[in-house]
Amino acid sequence: MPELPEVEMRRRFVETHALSLRIKRVAVPAPSLLDGVSAQTLRRALTGQVFETTHRHGKWLFVRTSAGRWLVLHFGMTGSLGCYPTRDAAPRFVRMRFDFANGLSLAFIDPRKFGKVGLTNDVQSFLQDRRWGLDPTAPGFDRAAFHQILRGRSGLLKAVLMNQRVIAGIGNLYADEMLFQAGLHPAARVEDLKPATVDRLYDAMTEAFAASLAVDTDYERLPERFLLRHRNGAGTCPKCGGTLASLANAGRTAYYCPRHQRKRS
Ligand SMILES: [Zn+2]
Numbered sequence: 238m239p240e241l242p243e244v245e246m247r248r249r250f251v252e253t254h255a256l257s258l259r260i261k262r263v264a265v266p267a268p269s270l271l272d273g274v275s276a277q278t279l280r281r282a283l284t285g286q287v288f289e290t291t292h293r294h295g296k297w298l299f300v301r302t303s304a305g306r307w308l309v310l311h312f313g314m315t316g317s318l319g320c321y322p323t324r325d326a327a328p329r330f331v332r333m334r335f336d337f338a339n340g341l342s343l344a345f346i347d348p349r350k351f352g353k354v355g356l357t358n359d360v361q362s363f364l365q366d367r368r369w370g371l372d373p374t375a376p377g378f379d380r381a382a383f384h385q386i387l388r389g390r391s392g393l394l395k396a397v398l399m400n401q402r403v404i405a406g407i408g409n410l411y412a413d414e415m416l417f418q419a420g421l422h423p424a425a426r427v428e429d430l431k432p433a434t435v436d437r438l439y440d441a442m443t444e445a446f447a448a449s450l451a452v453d454t455d456y457e458r459l460p461e462r463f464l465l466r467h468r469n470g471a472g473t474c475p476k477c478g479g480t481l482a483s484l485a486n487a488g489r490t491a492y493y494c495p496r497h498q499r500k501r502s
Pocket residue numbers: 474475476477478479494495496497498
């Protein structure tokens with residue numbers, strides 16, 4: 238599932254491939270992805286416009302059109318973007334397509350169809366109406382903000398980290414990475430955290446996002462010490478040499494090291 242760094246890569250993809258091109262046609266082969274907008278309204282809003290700029294908040298991607306409205310994209314479980322000459326064979330699973338006047342197409346590709354496509358007039362009110370949490374890479378989200386967000390909460394730490402209304406952008410993979418680096422068991426509870434542990438979680442989060450973006454989210458190229466590199470099968474823990482394990486937790490499969498992730502706070 239695309240998390241914050243993966244959606245940031247899609248934002249950069251739009252910046253590189255799809256800005257300043259006149260939209261000639263909008264094709265909606267999978268109307269079920271439309272969220273609060275009809276295919277007709279979407280076509281009317283976009284045809285003849287150009288995409289001018291992008292914004293990302295958590296796992297949401299916004300693309301502003303020359304008419305001032307924003308295309309809203311959420312990639313669900315398997316959503317991605319592609320760009321190819323319109324006349325060529327389209328890739329599989331294209332659910333939405335923007336054909337540009339220069340003969341290129343931008344495609345929203347989504348095999349499992351959990352993605353969403355919508356429109357909004359204003360990004361801030363879109364986020365506020367849905368009560369999404371802060372984006373941890375936005376200006377102003379610092380160590381103190383992270384402490385403040387976790388203070389006074391209770392429950393499974395991993396579930397809190399993955400709650401998009403608390404912090405927008407962390408999913409299963411990066412939550413596991415944070416717990417791994419901070420030495421916390423997947424069943425750690427947020428009310429048990431000491432301030433020094435919250436500091437370690439914050440450092441792990443910022444390091445994981447930065448490292449992942451530095452390798453274009455290609456986990457194979459990450460430094461050895463990241464759990465993201467070791468999620469397939471029972472590998473060896475790069476921190477302590479223990480044997481990595483998995484367990485069902487917070488509705489997802491958690492990967493962790495039972496040797497050094499024993500502490501619950
Ligand atoms: Zn370990």
